[in-house]
Amino acid sequence: MIRPVTIALAVARKDLTSEWRTRELVPALGQFVVLALVIANFGFQIDSHNAAAIAPGVLWLALVFAGLVAFGRAFTAEREQASLEAMLLTPAPAAAIFAGKAMAAAMLLVLCEAVLLPALTLFFGTPLSVPLVAAVLLATVGMAALGCLFAALVAQVRARELLLPLLTLPLWIPFIVAGGQAVQVAMGASGGYNQALGLLIDFDILFVVLTSLAARFVLDD
Amino acid sequence: MTKWAAAATAAMLAAAGLIFLYAPTDALQGPVQRIFYLHVSSAIAAYGCFAVVLLGGVVYLWKDSLAADRLARAAALVGVVFTTVTLVMGMLWAKPIWGAFWTWDARLTSTLVLWMIYAGYLLVRRLAASGRQAARFAAVVGIFGFIDVPVVHFSVTWWRTQHPGPVIVNNALPPEMLLTFLVTMACTLFLAAVLIAIRYQIETLTDETPAPAAVLDSGLRPESAR
Numbered sequence: 001m002i003r004p005v006t007i008a009l010a011v012a013r014k015d016l017t018s019e020w021r022t023r024e025l026v027p028a029l030g031q032f033v034v035l036a037l038v039i040a041n042f043g044f045q046i047d048s049h050n051a052a053a054i055a056p057g058v059l060w061l062a063l064v065f066a067g068l069v070a071f072g073r074a075f076t077a078e079r080e081q082a083s084l085e086a087m088l089l090t091p092a093p094a095a096a097i098f099a100g101k102a103m104a105a106a107m108l109l110v111l112c113e114a115v116l117l118p119a120l121t122l123f124f125g126t127p128l129s130v131p132l133v134a135a136v137l138l139a140t141v142g143m144a145a146l147g148c149l150f151a152a153l154v155a156q157v158r159a160r161e162l163l164l165p166l167l168t169l170p171l172w173i174p175f176i177v178a179g180g181q182a183v184q185v186a187m188g189a190s191g192g193y194n195q196a197l198g199l200l201i202d203f204d205i206l207f208v209v210l211t212s213l214a215a216r217f218v219l220d221d
Numbered sequence: 222m223t224k225w226a227a228a229a230t231a232a233m234l235a236a237a238g239l240i241f242l243y244a245p246t247d248a249l250q251g252p253v254q255r256i257f258y259l260h261v262s263s264a265i266a267a268y269g270c271f272a273v274v275l276l277g278g279v280v281y282l283w284k285d286s287l288a289a290d291r292l293a294r295a296a297a298l299v300g301v302v303f304t305t306v307t308l309v310m311g312m313l314w315a316k317p318i319w320g321a322f323w324t325w326d327a328r329l330t331s332t333l334v335l336w337m338i339y340a341g342y343l344l345v346r347r348l349a350a351s352g353r354q355a356a357r358f359a360a361v362v363g364i365f366g367f368i369d370v371p372v373v374h375f376s377v378t379w380w381r382t383q384h385p386g387p388v389i390v391n392n393a394l395p396p397e398m399l400l401t402f403l404v405t406m407a408c409t410l411f412l413a414a415v416l417i418a419i420r421y422q423i424e425t426l427t428d429e430t431p432a433p434a435a436v437l438d439s440g441l442r443p444e445s446a447r
Contacts, residue, residue: 146365149361153345153358153361153362156349156350156354156358157349157350157354158348159348163348166337166344167338167341167345167362169337170334170337170338170341170366171366171369173330173334173369173373173376174369174372174373174376177373177376177377177379181379195379199379203372203376206368206372210364210365210368214361214364214365217282217360217361218357218358218361
């Protein structure tokens with residue numbers, strides 16, 4: 001009997017290896033978030049006075065939509081090659097397979113953040129501080145758990161590109177609220193970010209536990 | 222079922238009579254405060270419906286009971302209707318009193334998110350392959366939706382809120398208003414239950430109606446019997 005952690009890591013390594021061999025998604029996502037900043041610049045008429053107020057919002061908008069693209073792709077290859085069924089036929093628990101998929105998708109989103117945060121510093125002059133990075137990384141954990149669960153769900157239905165944002169975005173709102181607050185504080189607004197970071201950790205625990213319980217019902221057929 | 226529908230209609234008309242003829246006019250807000258009775262009642266009815274969706278989903282995943290799924294399906298649709306009523310009446314009330322149709326307050330935000338999630342729930346039901354898959358996926362969406370809404374509410378309350386708190390538990394209502402509210406709430410919950418029952422019957426009929434290919438098949442059967 002292989003331990004579930006080993007299975008999850010193996011699934012994550014498989015996904016990351018296949019991304020490393022094709023190098024399709026990460027460059028595209030990096031380009032996408034930089035483009036989002038360019039669009040935001042024209043949409044908001046950003047100058048040195050309002051940049052600090054607008055940057056947190058731009059960060060979360062870019063991140064949310066990059067996340068939708070990344071998680072939407074997580075199950076595309078599996079569906080096209082029917083490899084998910086093969087994985088589910090093994091005695092590996094569905095929750096472990098799901099955890100592996102979610103970890104790999106979260107890693108891709110972290111790589112995308114590694115482009116987004118320096119780009120924000122470069123174009124908007126926002127300081128790249130530890131609490132800001134912590135808030136974004138903590139939100140990524142919960143967003144990846146929820147995003148991957150619903151990506152697995154919509155991969156099996158019609159009109160999946162349409163349904164993923166409709167199901168995922170409302171469930172991501174708590175992360176955007178708390179994460180947005182933490183980033184605003186980190187960028188100079190008044191208030192403490194400790195409570196926002198604490199809240200993000202609470203949400204992460206809640207949704208990681210819930211999604212791993214629900215994974216069985218979404219993956220099993 | 223027609224009898225129950227007639228009873229629910231009569232109950233709602235009686236509630237309307239109390240709201241417009243019996244309840245006193247609010248000293249500060251004037252007649253527009255009469256929105257309160259149906260606004261709060263339909264919000265409570267909507268929460269009740271979504272609790273039924275949650276229960277139906279959990280029972281379906283646990284016991285694989287088709288009846289539980291049908292109940293969840295019926296309650297989700299009725300719940301979305303009551304949430305729509307709550308939101309629209311709330312906006313009509315907010316415009317004269319707050320000066321704007323909408324504010325990003327915790328209660329308003331979480332009610333809007335509630336509406337979005339269960340609209341998504343209905344969409345999943347439509348897009349997933351009907352039968353077990355739709356039931357399983359919808360149950361998952363229903364469970365996550367029900368848990369997410371208090372979380373959204375809590376996270377927004379943490380930073381900003383403007384909606385008035387519960388007035389009923391604080392004893393802030395005069396007795397005539399309280400009576401009108403309680404009657405309206407009972408009638409609205411009754412209406413919701415009747416609507417769910419009607420919808421449940423429709424879902425049962427839909428489930429029992431054979432797919433088009435099967436209809437063709439059964440149409441041929443008398444021929445072969447002859």
